[in-house]
Amino acid sequence: xxxxxxxxAGIVLDTAALLAYASGDLKVGEIVALLADRGESVVxxxxxxxxxxxxxxxxxxxxxxLIASLEHAIVAPLTRGHCAVAGGWSRILGxxxxxxxxxxxSNPVTPLMTEHRSLVIRFLPKAWPIVDV
Amino acid sequence: MRTRKACYxxxxxxxxGMTDYRRGMTRKIAISVPDxxxxxxxxxxxxxxxxxxxxxxxxxxESVRETMAAAGFELTPQGRxxxxxxxxxxxxxxxxxxxxxxxxxxxxxxxGQAG
Numbered sequence: 001x002x003x004x005x006x007x008x009a010g011i012v013l014d015t016a017a018l019l020a021y022a023s024g025d026l027k028v029g030e031i032v033a034l035l036a037d038r039g040e041s042v043v044x045x046x047x048x049x050x051x052x053x054x055x056x057x058x059x060x061x062x063x064x065x066l067i068a069s070l071e072h073a074i075v076a077p078l079t080r081g082h083c084a085v086a087g088g089w090s091r092i093l094g095x096x097x098x099x100x101x102x103x104x105x106s107n108p109v110t111p112l113m114t115e116h117r118s119l120v121i122r123f124l125p126k127a128w129p130i131v132d133v
Numbered sequence: 134m135r136t137r138k139a140c141y142x143x144x145x146x147x148x149x150g151m152t153d154y155r156r157g158m159t160r161k162i163a164i165s166v167p168d169x170x171x172x173x174x175x176x177x178x179x180x181x182x183x184x185x186x187x188x189x190x191x192x193x194x195e196s197v198r199e200t201m202a203a204a205g206f207e208l209t210p211q212g213r214x215x216x217x218x219x220x221x222x223x224x225x226x227x228x229x230x231x232x233x234x235x236x237x238x239x240x241x242x243x244x245g246q247a248g
Contacts, residue, residue, distance in 0.1 A: 036197035125234040129223035
C-alpha cells in the first residue's frame with residue numbers, strides 16, 4: 001500500500017466547508033495545506049462533495065476538482081454499513097452533513113469543519129472538536 | 134548541532150548504465166544527519182523506508198502548496214500559524230473521557246446502531 005494512503009485523518013470537511021473553500025476561503029485553504037505539511041489527510045465525504053458540486057459555479061467546480069485530487073485528500077464513500085445510521089441522522093442533519101459526522105466518528109476523534117455545530121453535537125459527543133466555517 | 138555520518142554506500146546504478154529511474158527503483162545515497170535524528174533512525178527496523186516515506190510526505194506537502202498557490206490561494210506563514218493554533222487547541226481539548234465516548238460511538242457505528 002502507498003504509505004501516503006495510510007495517513008491519519010486530520011479533518012473532515014462538510015459541504016459548508018467545501019463551499020467556503022470553493023469560494024476561495026483562506027481559512028480552509030490554510031488548514032488543507034497545514035495537514036499536508038503534517039502528513040495527515042483531509043477527508044471529504046462523497047455526499048458532501050456531491051452536494052457542493054450542486055451548489056457551485058464553473059470556477060468553484062474547478063476548485064472542487066482540485067481539492068479532491070490533492071495527494072492527501074480522501075474522498076470517502078458512503079458505505080453500506082453506514083447507510084442505516086446515515087438515514088437516521090439525515091432526518092436532522094441532511095444526508096451530506098450526516099455523512100460528514102459519520103466520517104468524523106469513524107476515525108479517532110477527528111475534527112469536523114462545519115457550520116452546523118449545534119446540530120452535529122446532537123449525534124457526536126458534545127466535546128467533539130469542531131472547526132466552525 | 135553536530136552531524137553524524139549515517140551511512141555511506143556509493144551509487145552503483147549509474148555505473149551500470151541505469152540512468153532512467155522510476156518510482157519503485159532505489160538508489161543508495163550517503164547522508165549526514167544530526168545526532169538526535171540519527172538516534173531516532175536507529176529505532177527504525179527499516180531506515181530506508183522510514184526516510185523515503187518522510188520525504189514523500191514533504192514532497193506531497195510541497196506539491197499541495199504549489200497547486201493551491203496556482204489556484205489563487207495566497208497561503209502565508211501567518212495563516213499557517215493560525216490554522217495550526219486552532220487545530221492544536223482542538224486536539225489539546227481531547228480528553229480521555231471524549232476518547233472513550235468516541236470509541237463507544239465508533240463501535241455503535243460499526244454495528245449500525247448509532248441512531
